Amino acid sequence: MKNILFVASEGVPFIKTGGLADVVGSLPKCVDHEYFDVRVMLPKYTCMTQKMKDLMEYKTHFYMDFHWRNEYVGILEAKVDGVIYYFIDNESYFNGFKPYSGNVLDDIEKFAFFSKAALSAIPLIGFVPDLIHCHDWQTGLVPVYLKERFQGNELFRGMKSVMTIHNLKFQGRWDVKSVRDITGIPAYYFTPDKLESYKDANLLKGGLVYADAITTVSDTYAEEIKTPFYGEGLDGLLKARSNDLRGIVNGIDYEEYNPETDPYIEVHYNAKNFRKEKVKNKHALQKELNLEVDDKKMMIGIVSRLTDQKGFDLIAYIMDELCHDEVQIVVLGTGEERYENMFRHFDWKYGNKVSANIYYSEGLSHKIYAACDAFLMPSMFEPCGLSQLMSLRYGTIPIVRETGGLKDTVQPYNEYDGTGTGFSFANYNAHEMLASIRYAEKIYYDRKREWNKLVDRAMATDFSWHVSARKYQEMYDWLIGDKQQQE
Ligand code: ADP
Ligand code: GLC
Numbered sequence: 001m002k003n004i005l006f007v008a009s010e011g012v013p014f015i016k017t018g019g020l021a022d023v024v025g026s027l028p029k030c031v032d033h034e035y036f037d038v039r040v041m042l043p044k045y046t047c048m049t050q051k052m053k054d055l056m057e058y059k060t061h062f063y064m065d066f067h068w069r070n071e072y073v074g075i076l077e078a079k080v081d082g083v084i085y086y087f088i089d090n091e092s093y094f095n096g097f098k099p100y101s102g103n104v105l106d107d108i109e110k111f112a113f114f115s116k117a118a119l120s121a122i123p124l125i126g127f128v129p130d131l132i133h134c135h136d137w138q139t140g141l142v143p144v145y146l147k148e149r150f151q152g153n154e155l156f157r158g159m160k161s162v163m164t165i166h167n168l169k170f171q172g173r174w175d176v177k178s179v180r181d182i183t184g185i186p187a188y189y190f191t192p193d194k195l196e197s198y199k200d201a202n203l204l205k206g207g208l209v210y211a212d213a214i215t216t217v218s219d220t221y222a223e224e225i226k227t228p229f230y231g232e233g234l235d236g237l238l239k240a241r242s243n244d245l246r247g248i249v250n251g252i253d254y255e256e257y258n259p260e261t262d263p264y265i266e267v268h269y270n271a272k273n274f275r276k277e278k279v280k281n282k283h284a285l286q287k288e289l290n291l292e293v294d295d296k297k298m299m300i301g302i303v304s305r306l307t308d309q310k311g312f313d314l315i316a317y318i319m320d321e322l323c324h325d326e327v328q329i330v331v332l333g334t335g336e337e338r339y340e341n342m343f344r345h346f347d348w349k350y351g352n353k354v355s356a357n358i359y360y361s362e363g364l365s366h367k368i369y370a371a372c373d374a375f376l377m378p379s380m381f382e383p384c385g386l387s388q389l390m391s392l393r394y395g396t397i398p399i400v401r402e403t404g405g406l407k408d409t410v411q412p413y414n415e416y417d418g419t420g421t422g423f424s425f426a427n428y429n430a431h432e433m434l435a436s437i438r439y440a441e442k443i444y445y446d447r448k449r450e451w452n453k454l455v456d457r458a459m460a461t462d463f464s465w466h467v468s469a470r471k472y473q474e475m476y477d478w479l480i481g482d483k484q485q486q487e
Contacts, residue, residue: 001035001036001037002035002036002037002130002131002476002477002480003036003037003039003127003128003129003130003131004028004031004036004037004038004039004129004130004131004132004133004476005038005039005040005041005122005127005129005131005132005133006024006027006028006038006039006040006041006133006135007040007041007115007118007132007133007134007135007139007142008020008024008040008041008042008134008135008136008138008139009042009043009099009100009111009114009135009136009138009139010024010042010099011024011025011040011042011085012024012025012026012253013025013052013080014042014048014052014078014085014087015042015045015047015048015052015099017098017099017100017305018305019166019250019384019385019386019387020135020136020166020167022250022252022253022386023135023166023217023250023386024040024042024135025253026251026252026253026256026465027251027465027468027469027472028040028083029081029082029083029253029465030251030464030465030466030469031469031472031473032469032470032473033082035473036473036476037127038083039083039084039085039086039127039129040083040084040085040086041085041086041087041088041118041121042085042086042087042088043087043088043093043094043099043110043114044056044074044076044087044088044089044094045094045095045096045099046091046094046095046096047095047096047097047098047099052078055078055079055080056076056077056078056085056087057076057077057078058074058075058076059075059076059077059086059124059125060074060075060124061073061074061075061089062120062121062124064116064117064120065184066112066113066116066117066184067109067113067181067182067183067184068181071090071093071113071117072089072090073088073089073090073117073120073121074087074088074089074090075087075088075089075121075124075125076089077125084127086121086125088114088117088118088121090113090117093109093110093113093114094110104172104173104174105174105178107138107172108172108174108179108182108203109182111137111138111139111141111172111203112141112179112182112183112203114138114139115138115139115140115141115142115145116141116145116183118139118142119132119142119145119146119150119156122155122156123155128155128159129159130159130160130476130480131159131160131161131162131476131479131480132146132159132160132161132162133161133162133164134161134162134163134164134207134211135164135166136164136165136166136167136170136204137170137171137172137203137204137207138172138203139163139207140163140171140172140202140203140204140205140206140207140208141183141185141203141206141207142161142207143161143163143206143207143209143210143211143212144185144189144195144206144207144209144210145185146159146161146210147210148185148186148189160212160213160479160480161207161210161211161212162211162212162213162214162215162475162476162479163204163207163208163211163213163214163215164214164215164216164217165204165208165214165215165216165217165221165225165383166216166217166383166384167309167383168204168216168225168230168231168232168234168383169232169309169381170204171197171202171203171204171205171232171233171234172202172203172204173197173200173201173202173203174200174201175199175200175201176190176196176199176200176201178201179195179201179203180201189206193209194206194209195209197233197234198233204234205234205237208234208237208238208241209237211244212244212479213244213245213246213475213479214238214241214244214245214246215245215246215247215248215472215475216245216246216247216248216383217247217248217249217250217383217384217405218247218248218249218250218383218384218404218405218407218408218409219247219249219408220247220403220404220405220407220408221247221381221382221383221384221404221405222245222246222247223247224381224403224404225238226238226239226242226245230381246471246475248468248471248472248475249384249405249408249409249463249468250384250386250389250405250463250468251389251463251464251465251466251467251468251469252386252389252390252393252463252464252465253465254393254464254465257366257369257390257393257394258393259274259278259370259393259394259395262366262370264362264363264366264367265281265366265367265370265371266280266281266283266284266285266367266370267280267281267284269281269370269395270459271395271456271459271460274395274455274459275452278370278371278394278395278455279295281367281370281371282295282299282371282372282373283295284367284371285299285330285367285368285371286299286328288367289330289355289357290351290352290355291328291330291352291353291355292328292352292353297326297327297328298326298327298328298373298374298440298441298444298445299327299328299329299330299371299372299373299374300327300328300329300330300372300373300374300375300376300399300437301329301330301331301332301368301369301371301372301374301375301376301391301396302315302329302330302331302332302333302375302376302377303331303332303333303365303368303369303375303387304332304333304335304377304387305333305334305335306333306334306335306336306339306340306343306358307335307336307339308336308380309379309380309381309382310377310378310379310380310382311377311378311379311380311401311428311433312339312342313430314378314428314429314430314433315342315376315378315430315433316339316342317430318430318431318433318434319342319346320346321434322434322437323346323349323350323353323354325437325438325441326441326445327353327437327441328353328354328355329346329353329354329355330354330355330357330368330371330372331343331347331354331355331356331357331358332357332359332361332364332365332368333357333358334358334359334360340356340358343356343358344356344358369387369390369391369393369394369396370394370396372391372396373396373397373444373451374396374397374398374399374423374437374440374444375387375388375391375396375397375398375399376398376399376400376437377398377399377400377401377406378399378400378401378425378428378433379400379401379403379404379406380401380403380428381403381404382400382401382403382404382405382406383404383405384404384405384408384409385400385404385405385406385409388400388405388406388409388410388422389409389463391458392409392410392421392422392458392459392461392463393459393463394459395455395458395459396458397421397422397423397440397451397454397455397458398410398421398422398423398458399422399423399424399433399436399437399440400422400423400424401424401425401426401428401433402424402425402426406424407424409461409463410422410424412424413439413443413454415443415450418450418453419457420454420457421454421457421458421461422454422458423436423437423439423440424436
């Protein structure tokens with residue numbers, strides 16, 4: 001049995017702000033439990049729901065030196081769907097209405113604390129990992145602390161680490177002096193070949209330098225981040241470590257996202273009966289959102305964090321033009337105010353065609369995946385993207401820009417040989433996107449049988465975890481095997 005510990009800042013069903021939580025919540029369930037014991041460690045945020053907190057059981061606590069203080073570290077445990085979760089408790093660090101405060105320095109201190117506490121907790125939980133799997137900048141210091149202080153201890157000797165990049169844009173950067181002060185990591189580590197990057201300290205970079213292997217969430221993104229445009233200043237390092245870097249495309253939880261059983265949606269359907277049944281969800285959503293009730297009207301969905309990563313500048317640019325077409329647009333998202341207001345504006349202007357829902361709702365997101373005919377995701381960059389996978393699963397045809405995971409998971413429609421699962425365009429250009437949307441409209445309205453075959457193919461794709469979980473297992477095997485040989 002090989003022991004793997006995920007250390008991450010969010011995970012379904014406990015806390016979620018984006019796709020990272022979906023991955024952390026679903027991958028451990030799908031790894032082969034005969035050979036791997038995968039457990040997850042998360043912060044215990046005060047903003048978690050009471051229902052989730054009630055699942056946790058206090059295990060123990062200790063005090064840890066951190067940032068010139070002696071801090072309380074509580075450890076709690078819960079078991080959900082066969083996976084054991086550990087929670088690091090400290091109310092002064094993990095308070096607030098959401099996991100990330102948005103204040104970079106505060107967040108750096110919070111997650112530096114979490115990273116050190118996660119390692120310090122290991123001797124007390126009765127579970128010694130062979131490998132620690134870290135996710136994104138928040139846990140970038142885990143491989144660093146492991147190397148810098150923990151590996152001197154017998155229990156940690158030979159323990160491996162993997163760093164998975166879900167989004168290279170966020171790195172946890174601040175001036176060296178403050179970060180040294182907070183983390184207690186010696187000056188030796190803050191040089192340009194280690195934690196320093198463009199004069200600042202960079203937590204993700206630390207993880208990328210010290211992890212035994214690096215993964216990211218699609219093949220295309222693994223290539224893209226070695227170039228200056230996508231590399232966010234770390235393309236040089238990623239090129240240098242390209243032998244240790246691989247792309248493994250994300251899957252989604254096929255039980256949670258299943259149109260045949262989904263408790264959130266009006267009418268269940270499957271690949272055989274979607275022609276009759278799926279549209280009933282559209283009908284219900286039109287009523288719910290006060291859109292014109294018309295089964296035949298093409299409905300386009302957007303479920304997203306409203307940030308510039310997701311291509312909302314393109315949408316803003318052509319929204320007036322698009323609203324003159326025979327379409328309805330349903331948006332669910334929160335984020336930057338300028339995009340929230342942009343969608344509110346078009347909702348006001350084209351009330352019976354556009355529905356802007358500026359909030360977070362698990363339920364409405366499922367209804368949108370089920371109800372819409374198409375799903376729009378014109379990202380500027382997209383490490384993997386899960387929304388398009390959820391759309392495919394619900395027979396909702398993605399319209400995407402060919403970047404990162406969108407390129408790897410959506411096969412463009414080819415009307416000549418009758419292949420493809422969606423529509424795509426290459427350049428970050430608003431009218432190129434509009435042309436793709438209009439091509440989709442044309443097929444939807446004029447060649448309904450062709451459209452339905454697209455839905456057939458979309459629903460036949462398989463983005464459950466079973467293929468990708470195997471790739472993670474191979475990597476774990478390879479790294480841990482290496483460790484066992486050394487011993
Ligand atoms: P990212 O992680 O970059 O935000 P992904 O496509 O990987 O993008 O994952 C986004 C996840 O968050 C999906 O599960 C999507 O359904 C969900 N999501 C995004 N915004 C909302 C919202 N406002 N309400 C409910 N779910 C949302
Ligand atoms: C990030 C990326 C998204 C990816 C998700 C899960 O939030 O933006 O593309 O799907 O992580 O890996």
